[in-house]
Amino acid sequence: EDFERWIRGAPKCELHLHIDGSLQPRRLLELAKKNGVALPYASEADVEAACAFTDLQSFLDLYYHGASVLRTEEDFYHLMGDYLAVCRSERIVHAEIMVEPQTYAPQGVSLDTVMAGFSAAIDDASRGWGQSVALILSFLRHLPVAEALAQLEAAEPWREHFVAIGLASAERDHPPADFVRLYAAARERGYRLTAHAGEEGPAAFVRDALDVLGVERIDHGVRAVEDPALVERLAREGIPLTVCPLSNVRLRVFDRLADHTLPQFLEAGVAVTVNSDDPAYFGGYLTENFLALHRELGLAIPTARRLLANAIDASFLSSAARARLR
Ligand code: HPA
Ligand code: ZN
Numbered sequence: 079e080d081f082e083r084w085i086r087g088a089p090k091c092e093l094h095l096h097i098d099g100s101l102q103p104r105r106l107l108e109l110a111k112k113n114g115v116a117l118p119y120a121s122e123a124d125v126e127a128a129c130a131f132t133d134l135q136s137f138l139d140l141y142y143h144g145a146s147v148l149r150t151e152e153d154f155y156h157l158m159g160d161y162l163a164v165c166r167s168e169r170i171v172h173a174e175i176m177v178e179p180q181t182y183a184p185q186g187v188s189l190d191t192v193m194a195g196f197s198a199a200i201d202d203a204s205r206g207w208g209q210s211v212a213l214i215l216s217f218l219r220h221l222p223v224a225e226a227l228a229q230l231e232a233a234e235p236w237r238e239h240f241v242a243i244g245l246a247s248a249e250r251d252h253p254p255a256d257f258v259r260l261y262a263a264a265r266e267r268g269y270r271l272t273a274h275a276g277e278e279g280p281a282a283f284v285r286d287a288l289d290v291l292g293v294e295r296i297d298h299g300v301r302a303v304e305d306p307a308l309v310e311r312l313a314r315e316g317i318p319l320t321v322c323p324l325s326n327v328r329l330r331v332f333d334r335l336a337d338h339t340l341p342q343f344l345e346a347g348v349a350v351t352v353n354s355d356d357p358a359y360f361g362g363y364l365t366e367n368f369l370a371l372h373r374e375l376g377l378a379i380p381t382a383r384r385l386l387a388n389a390i391d392a393s394f395l396s397s398a399a400r401a402r403l404r
Contacts, residue, residue: 099356154195
């Protein structure tokens with residue numbers, strides 16, 4: 079009760095959120111109908127029943143199908159607006175949001191359409207209640223690096239909206255080393271660098287994301303526990319992990335939240351942060367992730383304060399903007 083009241087009121091940062099993963103079942107069904115996209119779901123309950131995933135790929139199949147209903151600037155405006163309204167109500171004062179243009183390309187949706195909608199929603203939230211947002215241009219690792227490089231080029235007119243690049247989608251068979259050229263090109267253009275690693279992929283992928291791609295923080299990274307020397311290095315070098323507890327349980331990285339290794343990372347001095355990943359599909363937004371950790375792992379206020387502070391420090395904001403959040 080005390081914890082719940084405190085976490086709801088505490089200012090929070092979210093660093094690992096795929097905008098398509100915030101597509102609420104109600105909005106999904108509405109847009110499918112409006113845009114004439116056939117979905118095998120008749121109700122919100124049907125969509126929720128489809129969220130019994132067996133692994134990352136089983137989720138990605140639904141996630142990309144879901145995102146295919148987005149077609150017009152207004153659709154993208156509502157998607158971003160819905161999530162930013164959650165930020166306001168949950169007191170997520172700063173959000174770093176992954177945008178994945180390659181997801182919309184098969185439907186013939188241009189980056190101009192996507193970004194016109196997203197940037198209008200961000201402008202409204204920033205003017206409306208001072209919402210702080212940074213966008214991460216995220217690439218799909220199941221697609222060729224040449225396509226990612228072309229997308230990086232195509233994003234140049236929207237360069238000022240993106241603080242960083244990221245790498246998502248199926249990790250198995252798509253190691254960091256495949257994307258060396260992408261990360262070199264992005265670094266040259268002044269992007270900050272992050273990547274998913276060590277979610278379904280091994281600890282070696284976390285090490286390669288650091289050594290081969292040169293990333294500054296790791297999305298997920300939980301399988302780093304399989305290599306104690308790597309955990310020690312993450313702590314020593316201050317490499318943050320954007321951990322997503324409810325996601326890890328839904329995608330069967332851990333059978334139960336009680337098995338989650340977040341306490342081990344904290345114990346080792348790693349800069350762990352808590353995030354929601356794809357809240358519409360995984361059963362809860364950021365606050366619910368903290369509440370679940372409290373219920374299942376006994377997370378208490380002092381440790382939660384550390385997690386919130388870690389997220390400010392791990393953000394891609396300027397040092398002046400980070401100081402204002404502290
Ligand atoms: N892992 C990889 N790709 C993703 C995820 C994830 O958890 N969510 C959305 N795309
Ligand atoms: Zn993710």
